Amino acid sequence: MKTGLFCVCKFLVVLPIFFTMQTPALADDLIEIGFVAGLTGGSAQIGKDEENGARLAVEEINKQGLLIGGEKVVLAFDAQDDAADPRTATQVAQKLVDDKVVAVIGHQTSGTSIPASKIYSDAGIVQISPGATNPAYTKQCFKTTYRVVATDAQQGPALANYAKQQGVKTVAIVDDATAYGQGLASDFENRAKAIGIKVLSHDATNDKAVDFRAILTKIKGENPDAIMYGGMDATGGPLAKQAGQLGLRARVLAGDGVCSDGLSTLAGAATDNVVCSEAGMALEKMPGGDAFEAKYEARFHQPIQVYAPFSYDAVYIIVDAMKRANSTAPAKILAEMPSTDYKGVTGETTFDSKGDLKHGAISLYGFKNGKRTLLDVIRM
Structure with missing residues (x-):
């Protein structure tokens, strides 16, 4: 039985018009x-x-002009920083x-999305996480x-299956004790054990750690074929780098939090020893990937990191729901979300009864000279 009742608020948003380079002066x-x-x-x-991806969508929609219920609508972009901290979230x-x-x-993260979701539920406001x-x-x-990405219940097993295919027989696991890192590591561990990979140890650190030498020295004594790390690139990069400095032979396996184009700055030459996954279709395999990449780089003068295409599509999915509802009222938008069938940059988006993608994908990457190289795409 489905639970999670929420309050539905019906109201008309009337705010002063302000001027920006991206927003028309009159609306x-x-x-x-x-x-x-x-x-x-x-x-x-x-x-x-992720902010850039969503901002680009808002700017495009405003430039094209948006009519809802016969009235001209201008989108204002209210971007906030939660510092990846659950309480701040x-x-x-x-x-x-x-x-x-x-x-x-x-x-952005599971550790912030989960506690924040109760507040949006109580207010009857749609929340779409791109990460x-x-x-x-x-x-x-x-x-x-x-959400517009696959889950760790898919991502963790995909990494474990890849490891098995590559001949990995033993693995040491480390996670950053966050909802994301711990969850991904646990899903990897369960699958690894099920397919015959021996888990030698499972250690926890934290998402602010910078020195992993104590854990890695212990792991070196275990001599695993691979180290699986559940966490973000800010910690996964130094872990991979220090593993190389200590002479560990193990490959480093990680999830989407580590799988950024900026990893080489954090891990140095050890980047090429990392295999990571993304909980979505690879940019080069997305139906609108090439065009989006060109628009993104022209607007922001930097490469895409990971999930900009997903936050971009998320804005368009909200606007698509507005159009189908013929309303901007939160309750009306919410009522249209289950019937979403949107074809965007990342492909076709439809949701199951929980709000997960019906057809997700996991992309696996290696690195060559610090640059990400697509290894495989697994459709779920």
Whole structure:
């Protein structure tokens, strides 16, 4: 039975018109779209990438012109920083509710998306995460909760299956004790054991750690074929680098939090010893990937990190729901979300009853001279 009742608020957003380079000067309705990610801290580069993707969509929609219910609508982009901190995430979520946003793109991580989701559920505001992969995020059965990426229940086993195919017989696991890192590591461990990979140890660190030598020295004595790390690139990069410095022969396996184009800055030459996954289709395999990449780089003068295409599509999915509802009221937008069938940059998006993708994909990458190279795409 589905649980997670929420309050539905019906209201008309009437706010003063303000001027920006991207927003037309005159409009009948100014409608706020919320966005949240860690824009400061260790994973800021990934958070900023997601912000850029969503911002690009808002700018495009405003430039094209948007009519809802026969009225001209201009989108305002309310971007907030939760610093990838769960407590800050709930404070920011409440601020966006108080700001009367009609929907939220975010949060960036599972550890922030999960606690914030209760606040959006209580307010009846749609939340679409472009990066939260822990299955617990949608298992709460909130009717407001969606994501546009695959889950760790798919990503962890995909990494384990790849390891098995590559002849890995023994593995040591390390996670950063966050909802994301711990969940990914556990899903990897369960699958690894099921397919005959021996798990030698499972250690926990934290998402602020910079020195992994004690854990790695212990792991060196275990002599595993691979080290699986559940965490973000800000910690996964130094872990891989220090493993190389200590002379470990093990390959490093990691998830989407580590799988950024900026990993080489953090891991140095050890980057080429990393295999990582993304909980979505590879950019070069996306139907609109090439065109989006060109637009993104022209607008922001930097390469895409990981999930900009997903936050971009998330904005368009919200606007698609507005058009189908013929309304910008949060309750009307929410009512249209289950019937979403949107074809965007990342492909076709349809949701199951929990708000997960019906047809997700996992992309596996290696690195060559510090540059990501696609190894395989696994359709779920």
